[in-house]
Amino acid sequence: MRAARPAIHPVIADVTERIAARSLRTRTTYLDRIAAASAEGPVRAGMACSNLAHGFAACAGSDRLAVRGRSKPGVAIVSAYNDLLSAHQPLAEFPEWIKDATREAGGVAQFAGGVPAMCDGITQGRSGMELSLFSRDVIAMATGVALSHEMFDGALLLGVCDKIVPGLLIGALSFGHLPAILVPAGPMASGLPNKEKARVRQRYAEGLASREELLDAESASYHSPGTCTFYGTANSNQLVVEVMGLHLPGASFVHPGTPLRRALTEEAGRRIVRIADEEHTPLGEMIDERSIVNGVVSLLATGGSTNHTLHLVAIAAAAGIQLTWDDFAELSAVVPLLASVYPNGSADINHFHAAGGVQFLVGTLLDAGLLHENVRTVAGDGLHRYRREPVLAEDGTPTWREVPTRSLDMSVLRPAHEPFSADGGLRMVSGNLGRAVLKVSAVAREHRTVCAPARVFTTQAGFDAAFRAGELDGDVVVVIRNQGPRANGMPELHGLTPALGVLMDRGHQVALVTDGRMSGASGKIPAAIQVTPEAAAGGPLARVADGDLVSLDAETGELEILVDAAEFAARRPTDAPPDDTAWTGTGRELFAALRHAVGPADHGASVFGEPTGAPFGTPATIPSEVHR
Template structure:
């Protein structure tokens, strides 16, 4: 049962945040919609484009498909033309989450033909695995791969012969990149098609314990590799609630999936039928001429719904960057103040690793996104009156899909929570507020994820140790130099410095220090993984050190106070001393090596043009 018998009125804070976003975005959103209208009101590509253009576009198609898409058969118009679906595919078989996408295009084409339509793979986009590149030079390409994916999506759709589109992708930067690219073709009806999580292996808690033992030298490489391989063992998304799975939760709350698609495992029979349903869904929008292109679906209310869903589930901190960039792509301007205001009132409804012990399969079994969306709708935290890819609106996304004996899909209400240690009703949440906080002070603006941090660690005050790289911190840890209360400052890790890599490799040593009873925290202008957990970390500090931010002033021994309750981040240095202290510059060896090797040279323009983390680290403005 729902936590309430009828939906409540929209929460006043949700309404107020939405209104200020609408007001702030009015000029840019109006310009975006005007451009969308111009593109939407043109003739279809096969009619609008020159004959040579059309012939090139469809030369490789089977003859029957050519007839469907052009309506021409041996110089005769034989039938009404069918819609042509553009498929943008992030398939590769390096990413476990994306390996199942290999065969999706063939399935999509067969289903499209059943409905008098055609489908073409418009293009492929790059997709990198942060789990592979963590702690390596390749990780410095990670954040900007999002914008490269957006650009590749635009190149794919620029052939301009499509009536609608399907986006095939799942993981960290891939979904935001696909979404940014798709929004630049906002006139197209668009549905996102995931592949689902891998089945559960070694639990995330057990994996974390082995990592901490390895950091202390208590187990060797064979034991660590065996544990990691038991956790990451097959096709599908990693099972912790990091950035990839947060992507899927947000897409459900935005109404851009077939309802309930997010966390169905790749091997389940219903998985293929949901992909076929994605074809039927996008064609349904196109054929019915129901004006729900992606640029209309993703409006200010839709963006707020995504923010609420992130906060209610303790999702990835990466989305405080990515969804700012997504919103900008639709002419919508949001900032961390908006996230902070919503976090103060949105209840935390889930405990999924790293915010709990359950993985996403247990989350799905307990009720999953459908349960959370229903609870948030009924409690007045989500806008119900939004466009989605389905005619029934957001309420359709509160149901769980299954396959009947004949293979047909059916959806049933999520019902009561099957496990209240994993998901709870809005009337009895794990916490009355969301899991993210905005910190402000003389060190700049930053964010902290507190949903997994013990309450007694929400305030840390200690002398700091300043590091210019994550490798330097690891070296100090190995030399037993950090066995005391300490706040570790790791700088020169922002978008302009080196592409803002995730610093997830710092989690095990810091967790070891915390486990010894020391009061420790991390302060950085870099990112942590979407799976960052129990160690307090003030991340995304803006402005970054490389842009003259105050982290460049900090010296070893300065006392820093991180207070998540008061939402402050302060260096406790006399104001007169602090104001006159000079800014350090990036060390010469770092500067000389920055951006060299592993393809990083190709991303120099991205680093030069990147906006701040709070502005989405966008590179195209």
């Protein structure tokens, strides 16, 4: 018998109730829509014979009979496989494993469609990075295309990295009447320690290391199939969706190429058949206000990627739920930081997993009343199922066992009553420059307040040239604007980190203010990112000039330019983002329509409109509830 469930923390309860209240109309509309799409038995049973025949023409043997017979659950496989990305290369083998497992469980699986998967690591600092955030919504649409054939009663979504998992989820939520399970591939083994990699990067930025030394360090870090081992957006994806109950318990950080990885993949195939055939738990009901809050809590408790202040907002909106940055801020104030994983520490994700991983994290957060236990998951009702870790049984299938109730490495993972810090380290800052996200879990307390002259750039290359010329060797707030979603797709800017780290190490006050992103690589530099409204939308960042005093205070939540208000308001922007005729090359011209449709960062930077269904550009309907 399990111990009595602890009372939920009052702030967790209040935030959840507030989200539910503000989302009542949009959530009700969404649930009504997916209820109307539900069908008794396989949906293909109502198809005309010609439609159905097209759907099994390529099948053979028992699969052909199963689809034609219209009695067995059909499972869609939607995969982000490609062999360019180390994290997605292992997915090549998964469809055949899944087809065998679903057949064994009494269903039939078909590869319904592939979705694009681009690597931010490869495109970092290059023009291709300007397509990265938009790729999330393209992936959502591609998922919709795969599922639009209406041949299926459930879906397995195969993906790992940055925009891919959010895109798969957003697309699947448009078919939220179907059950779905996310299937990960696991991280690569540990390579060169992240701290050493960061040291070589910083030496290269100073001109003290050669390109060959840098390439040797990078290739020793990223060295085999699997997810990169630092705690960026990819690994944040895995942890967050597992705590949301969308992976099988313990599936996130099992290495590719191992018997347990294969066993968990096959079990996902068997499990989706049971959910579709017996339990009838649709994805759109499984993802509710409580599971969204659980995802935010897990992100905060581990110091995860700031990209999820965009992605979780967009995922919630796809389910009719209105999540705001203020919700993140209020939750961050009461959720303790329990993990120390690079860039918030020296350990990597494999060390986190070995110390107790997701299972220990879920257990200690549940015991502290910081997670909702009474949620529906792909493993069944109740988040307590995620306190158990998978192991191989004698027959080669996975079974689950209890994990130690203490951390196996207190330098990496701690219980809720003995945290690294009392809060989750995510701040929302605001003032006369707009609103922004600031991650402080890796920022020393003495560096969290900066007031210094601005140096303004519109490109990373411009900043790099000024740094190499010695123009930034002093106290400085680096402002990089026209990097928002409407300007150029909101690329990640963490290529700035080594040079900014050099300036800080020289004893200067240093901060970054930008309408671009820094992702999971946000590190020791205080960085007010995703500033909204962005410069390209007429935001005040467009009027900042070199030499203006800018004050960033993570403790008070202030982001201010110390310039006479009338003078500042009278200024006109001196630069602008590229227009459509200039925003070309590397496929960017194909995405011009998305630049015009995209919404603001605090609404998820999505092209699909607000949760209300209103087009972007109309007055915001989500209230701003500031809690400091």
